[in-house]
Amino acid sequence: MGKKVSSEYLRRAALHYLNRYSASEDSLRRVLKRKVDKRAREADEDPHEFYELIEPVVTFCRDHKFVDDLQFAQSKIRSATLKGKSSSRIKLELNAKGVSGDDIQTAFDDETHDDQRAAIAYAKRKRLGPWRTKPKEERRDKELGSLIRAGFPFSLAQKIIDMTLEEAEDIIYGPVS
Numbered sequence: 001m002g003k004k005v006s007s008e009y010l011r012r013a014a015l016h017y018l019n020r021y022s023a024s025e026d027s028l029r030r031v032l033k034r035k036v037d038k039r040a041r042e043a044d045e046d047p048h049e050f051y052e053l054i055e056p057v058v059t060f061c062r063d064h065k066f067v068d069d070l071q072f073a074q075s076k077i078r079s080a081t082l083k084g085k086s087s088s089r090i091k092l093e094l095n096a097k098g099v100s101g102d103d104i105q106t107a108f109d110d111e112t113h114d115d116q117r118a119a120i121a122y123a124k125r126k127r128l129g130p131w132r133t134k135p136k137e138e139r140r141d142k143e144l145g146s147l148i149r150a151g152f153p154f155s156l157a158q159k160i161i162d163m164t165l166e167e168a169e170d171i172i173y174g175p176v177s
Contacts, residue, residue: 005039005050010057018066022075025067026098028058069099073107081113084122086151119152119160120172130165
């Protein structure tokens with residue numbers, strides 16, 4: 001027979017999780033729900049009896065600023081821009097993490113996301129456009145498709161594919177506007 005689920009256990013589990021990972025409120029709820037399900041299964045109890053213990057723990061974490069959807073969104077925007085993700089892809093990912101549309105919009109207003117820089121970072125990582133290793137004629141359509149599937153507009157994808165290495169490096173290593 002396993003250990004019982006308690007609010008103290010859930011609080012410790014939440015703090016331990018948040019100490020290791022950045023999370024949105026909704027992500028934290030899902031993690032705690034999985035913890036309740038696992039513990040209840042081990043104790044041969046109904047997990048639905050313990051679901052009401054989750055919300056006070058999430059509220060505690062939010063009140064003590066251990067979890068903040070706006071900061072979470074801002075952090076994700078900064079890191080995703082460096083990784084070469086488009087604004088549409090970032091919005092989808094944040095939405096999937098349970099961040100509200102208002103917080104996503106506020107985060108985009110606060111953070112500078114440059115789709116052109118992100119597209120160049122993506123092209124560099126995937127060896128497209130100025131960083132291609134095969135002749136342009138052979139790969140142009142595939143490279144365009146890759147950038148478009150990554151969420152970048154067609155006109156921007158064309159511009160990136162046709163850039164010279166010097167132009168791309170000037171943009172990516174130049175001052176942030």
